[in-house]
Amino acid sequence: MLRLLVLALLLANAGYFAWTQGLLADYGYAPAVQAEPQRLAQQVRPQAMQLLTAADARQLENAAAPAAPAPAAAECLQAGLFSPEQSTALRTGLESSLPIGSWTLESSVEPGRWIVYMGKYNSEDALAKKRSELRGLGVSFEALVNPTLGPGLSLGHYSSQAEAERELAKAATRGVRTAKVVLERPEARGQLLKLPAADAAIKAKLEALKPQLAGKPFQACN
Incomplete structure (x- = not known):
């Protein structure tokens, strides 16, 4: 009985080996084919594929992203001269519109x-x-x-x-x-408005000061 059992196991193993190797395909017994040769034929340089770390992927994303436009550089602007009455009204507008330290009103002389x-x-x-x-x-x-x-x-x-x-x-x-x-x-004396570092945010706020500027334009500082 034991011999018959061993013989049966040997025959079963031999049959399974023959089935997995496709030796019984002519008789209609073979495992399902898992390979897809048509997909392999469509591959382009598969040897060039590389596995990237998370840091490598972030670096590539940053390199591909368009560079943000550089902010406009701040510049020194001035306007004037302003009479004492004009300076008083202008100072009030400056204090309510612009940050402290972003402007000065100083005495100046415009030569003849x-x-x-x-x-x-x-x-x-x-x-x-x-x-x-x-x-x-x-x-x-x-x-x-x-x-x-x-x-x-x-x-x-x-x-x-x-x-x-x-x-x-x-x-x-x-x-x-x-x-x-x-x-x-003739020579003129008055107050000169100066903005030492006028950036885009400050320039946008200057629109509100037009009535107090008395039509005097801003120019680059001397």
Whole structure:
């Protein structure tokens, strides 16, 4: 009996081995095929696949992400001069709109402006004729800052009367005969508004201060 049992087990093991190896496929006995050769044929460089750590994956994500635009750099801006009355109203607006320490109001002097002047002319036609004459002489000119001197022309502006007189003498050597030195803008004293580091947030808040700025534009600090 024991021999028959051993013989049966040997036959069973041999049959199972033959079944797993496909030796009985011709008789209709074979395990289901698990391989998918058509998928293997579709693989592209499978040897190039790499397993990444979480840190490696984050590094690749950061490298692929578009760089954030750099924030606009802060710049120094100034406006003025403001009279005592204007400064009082402006200070009130600044204190309610801008952070403490982001602005200053300081006493300042705007020097007088002297010009080599030609005018007044009695008509725009006469002014146009004078411009044409100056171009013919190779003498440059500029618009007037003080509208009360128009219609007229400036051949240059200077911070002192002596400097303007020297330039008048040079203009005479080039054929300019009717020019003279005049004070176009007298010295002015007042308060100068300065924003040492105006960034985008501060610039946005300046819109609320337009009524107190009295039409004076902001410029880059000297």
